[in-house]
Amino acid sequence: MATKLKKSYKFALRSSLYITLTLSVVFVLLLHWIAAPGTVPDYVKAVLLFAAINFAICFFIIQFRVERFIYQRVKRIYDDVSLLESTSFQRQPITTDMATLTREIEKFAEGKKLEIETLKVREAYRKEFIGNVSHELKTPLFTVQGYILTLLDGAIKDKNIRKKYLQRASKGVDRLIYIVRDLDMITKLELGDLHLVYEEFDIVELIQNVFDLLEMKAAKKNITLTFDMNYQTPVMVRADKERIQQVVSNLVVNSIKYGKPDGTTEVSIENLIRNKVIIRITDNGEGIEKQYIPRLFERFFRVDKSGSRKEGGSGLGLSIVKHIMEAHNERIYVESVFGIGSEFSFTLEKIAYPGGDTGEVDH
Template identity: 75%
Template sequence: MMPNFKRSYKFAIKTSLFITVLLTLLVSVFLWMRYEFEWEPVAVFGLISYMFSFFIIQYRVEHFIYKRVKKIYDNVTLLDASTLRPNQITTDMATLTREVEKFAEDKKLEIETLKVRETYRKEFMGNVSHELKTPLFTVQGYILTLLDGALKDKSVRKKYLQRANKGVERLIYIVKDLDMITKLETGDLHLVMENFNVVEVIQNSFDLLEMKAAKKDITLTFDMDYEKPIWVYADRERIQQVITNLVVNSIKYGKKGGTTEISIENLIKNKVIVRVTDNGEGIEKTHIPRLFERFFRIDKSGSRKEGGSGLGLSIVKHIIEAHNEKIYVESVFGVGSEFSFTLEKSKSSLKGTKAVKTQ
């Protein structure tokens, strides 16, 4: 959008006035000395002189300033001279100064944004290399041990091959998650929208993760008995992944003997909100803004022992945003955390009876 400069005529008005007064005095003296002096022709001459002087001075001043400013734009490569037009140039230097200052502020903000992105890029590349390096070196270590002679021992050979296989599985897990995030960001991963019962999807996640939760004595439960189905309109497979990732995250950072509870509530007429609440470690406020970044871990050593790619929450955020929905997080350190996201109700369910508890 091109700047709308305010035109100023003060310089032309004053200068024209000075020239007109001077010329009128000279003409008046000339007429008085050589001819009979009359006010009417002198006044007409003064008016015509003023008008011509004003237009000529205004045009020349604007043309002069335009040439000088355009030269600055041409010399400074960051400025785009193609956006400059003669009718933007004015003798009002305050307006022009403000526009240049605004341009400088915008460029400063752009540079700062690029610096932040560069920092993020470096950190991301470092995290990727670290996440890939660990299982690669693990697999390489077991294979080298086998090649050095352990291959002949059947018990050692089987154990080391199983461990190497786990390392390869983790590599595949990381690569698959990275591929999914890339597809979500570029729009290559198309959502298959359908109507489905979200209660059933949550129960499937509970059944899938029951053994994992049992190892830490964590109870997976609903906040109430949902006797009637709650129909939503979304990609069933992706929402299943969202719920699974959130439950896995709550188990990973949950306390022994704790609870992971899921509730489904009416938000507005055509929306429900799904809440995943735990009474685990909680998250410090300083970490919350970065929770959904790729490979970001609060406890780097502890969470790596639990496994996973470090991309779970990032995938959750991208899937929810691909549905044009919102995800929220609230946490009190040492008390627990709550992750929640919205979903659109299916149109058929809007016509039926309410199957969800009201907030």
Template identity: 70%
Template structure:
């Protein structure tokens, strides 16, 4: 405390001392010259002069600094003038120093954030451009070839139109995924919540993707036989999309003759966790934090050969978060990956009372 006091009033103390000594010396010479010199009177004058000088100088200095600092706050609108008080001002200008340091730290953080966003924006624009131009150029190439004379050959015409049609389908697929991402991020997608059997949904996903898995001789299976239904409360269509995307990814990056396994486990009283595990190529640790970014690909060349919009995992994450649930990923490169997400459990429809049924409705994402 004493250290702060001496630091704050250093200027006033020294200046008052100089003024007091000078005035006392002048007064002493004057009294001595006129024969009125008294140590007692001179001592009283010295003390009084010092105290008066100190308080006047300190007040004037604080007032002077406050006005100048206030002007700086008013001119530099980014500084918060409401935090400035006259009683905070000292001759070492500590308040202004703290404010400027805080301002500099905030600006530094803001600049770093903007740099990260700018890098992300450039990557995103580059990825969108790449994803769209490939099917566009494909469609354009086939159409120009047909216009240049190939249209007269019926066999070639049909083949090229079919290939151009596939390019258009890919464009539509990408645009639909982009539209869904936009709606999910803006909160414009409505979730139609209902009770359904998650075991049955997983089996449907297996049946739907069985042929795709067979091309790489990948086995789609449960971890154990689920003889009883497990009821959850969510948007059936969106969760079906989540499961399909995760299983497709496990097939896409799985090794030939591998396995994709799904387990459904009780997490807490009202939650279950669904795990999608494969023994494929796995993901390097450095890539895991960016897995759910739009268009981010771990294996740039391989993933493009496999197709897809590059938005699947991003959509999965947004759908799960729209349900106020969590999604997790664990992976060891060269060993395999596990994606898991939580869901709210519900009762079997036969056990739901009439009042509980009327509680079912829609939820905005």
């Protein structure tokens, strides 16, 4: 911009040249008509002096008028843009160069278009999220309300009915607590308010503890919880042990929930790179259709809208898993073939065993 002649200057120069040439020709004709013989040198000097003075005056007047004319109109554009709080415009001085102005306006328009599209996507997500939250809270609330109203209408006098209805109402309250607790955790994870306590622990032992906790739940569908091999030595990792246990629990619970009766949930631990391991949780359940996989980690998203609610839960498990892994700066993956089964896997930082062992996982 600085090395090039401003376009308004080119306009002023050319306009001044055209005016000067025109007036000079007129001036020459007038001098030729009125000049006395023998005054040619003075005649030439007068023409040259007139041309120079006329050119300078024309240039400055035209340039001043053009600059002022363009500046006033461009300033209106900048003032209008500043109302939209465009930081890119506020950082730059007002220019009267039309090419520069056009580029800035186009850049501004593209940015605003992208911003509007992003807002539309967020608005659609917000509406869907509010609808999902409303639906998830409505079911247990109405359940609790129904049982309590029945008791208040006189059923409380029957001891057996009273106990049964209070137990069912309690289950509805527990479901509400699950939803609120999980929503609170996701909010903290997204805001970065959830503090992770890193420690070194054996991931094999942690997975075995999860198996023990969920053994009865798996037994109801006769699902076997197993490792892919017998891990003779510990596999030490560094992470927040409590949160990783929550990740493993959520993934194993999902494999049981959507697994086929008499099926298997298998966990394997493999080396990914030198300082990483990948934990795979594989089941031979119903699998997930391809179009649903990109949305699996959304809040309240359910592939089976009816069946999954019968199994309970807040509908936020996979979303929490994703946020916990992102808080660890780790990755989570999913592969699934509908009708065959699914595999969820996540990475963790691997460390050497106590005593200087390399911590290799043999497969």
